[in-house]
Amino acid sequence: MQISFQPEILSYGAGARLRSQPVVLRPVTLRKGSILFRQGDRQSKLYQVVSGWMKLSRVSLKGQDLIVELLFPGDHFDLHSLLDSAPYGFTAASLSAHPADLHCLHPDYWSNPNLVRILHQQLAQQIRRQHEMMAALASESVEQRILLVLALLARRGGRREGSSMVLPMPLSRKELAELTGSSVESTIRTLTDLQRRGLLHWSGQEFRCGQDFLNSARC
Amino acid sequence: MQISFQPEILSYGAGARLRSQPVVLRPVTLRKGSILFRQGDRQSKLYQVVSGWMKLSRVSLKGQDLIVELLFPGDHFDLHSLLDSAPYGFTAASLSAHPADLHCLHPDYWSNPNLVRILHQQLAQQIRRQHEMMAALASESVEQRILLVLALLARRGGRREGSSMVLPMPLSRKELAELTGSSVESTIRTLTDLQRRGLLHWSGQEFRCGQDFLNSARC
DNA sequence: CGGGCAATTGATAGATGTCAAGAGAAGTGG
């Protein structure tokens, strides 16, 4: 079952049209779980997520994957590989359970002031989310880290239903573990524990939990 | 004893001189361990580290501090608070054992293309370091995380002496713990363990270790 | 039908946080 999710594709304003150039170079479609580029690749392009979700992940010394960033419709990547021209520090792929549609943008994005403003905004928010995740990884329990991810998903794709929140869970258990920096087993144990305590319910790819429960993830 | 450390203060090129405006608005001097701004403050200025070290830290839910970024002479901050105009997400302070000198830069930095290029470079490197640290926090031991910090200090202020590296350790044990996301006790235990195994020696604020030992921290 | 993968549960070991206590260093005030 596909989760409906209204994309917030941003318009680039008059700047692009005035120069009568198309901003979108070409569309890209990814099957579920397929890789767009790999850690170490050298080309640096600008993509925008149109539908579906993308994950940016790196492998650690021990061969474990860590999802460094989760991308939603409207998000651009990779912003910082544009700033320096170093090779990609991570692998970009669609989530294992969902296909994704992307736009590969025209290389002269820097001449479009509207787009540049959007990119700067997204870059700053990305850094803030990373700080939050670093703090959580450093000093909080697996439960708190999962809560943080749930709060993120609620912000980006959740809807209220009475006093509870319904949020999409496009991630497999393995991906959720890679995003929270814990093992699959610990992640599952924590989820079932939350369900047993009546704080969280799920069916298929939808999670449901109390509003105040999510708020306890605030930093 | 003060550690000598050659600052790599970058020149801003002809752009600033051409407009015959001074880039440096005013100098700032911080005593050891004093706070420049706090998490939640709303003013967003651009500073450059001239001498000494700065730390950017945030407090987690449990009241623990985590050092999110360590700044060396030549580094600018806070770059991403300039991009959006949200309040600071962390507290900026000099290290507890060293004073620091800063430059508060003129607010029209965006019109200086040379400076913008430098800022973009530093921003990208900062994000890459954060990804590295996130991966380390998620899946590596305290020893590996300390090694990562030592490698960083070696890159930024170390010197070779024969086959071994001598590197400055401006951080107190507490700060080193906050930077590696572990408790002070675990940090100390790991350090003494490394010394007992003959891999690391220290006297005062200088650490000495083998080159190949540091290389084992590479990702 | 069979193979492979995701999800789940149990048992166990190991790493690390927490608490407690003491030594040393540094700052402060008389």
Add this chain to the structure above:
DNA sequence: CCACTTCTCTTGACATCTATCAATTGCCCG
């Protein structure tokens, strides 16, 4: 200059969280 306080650094004992290993189930896909 000396007592006093305060903070950092250090070590030990212990509890607890979480990774790891192992095994089972169920599902999807060929």
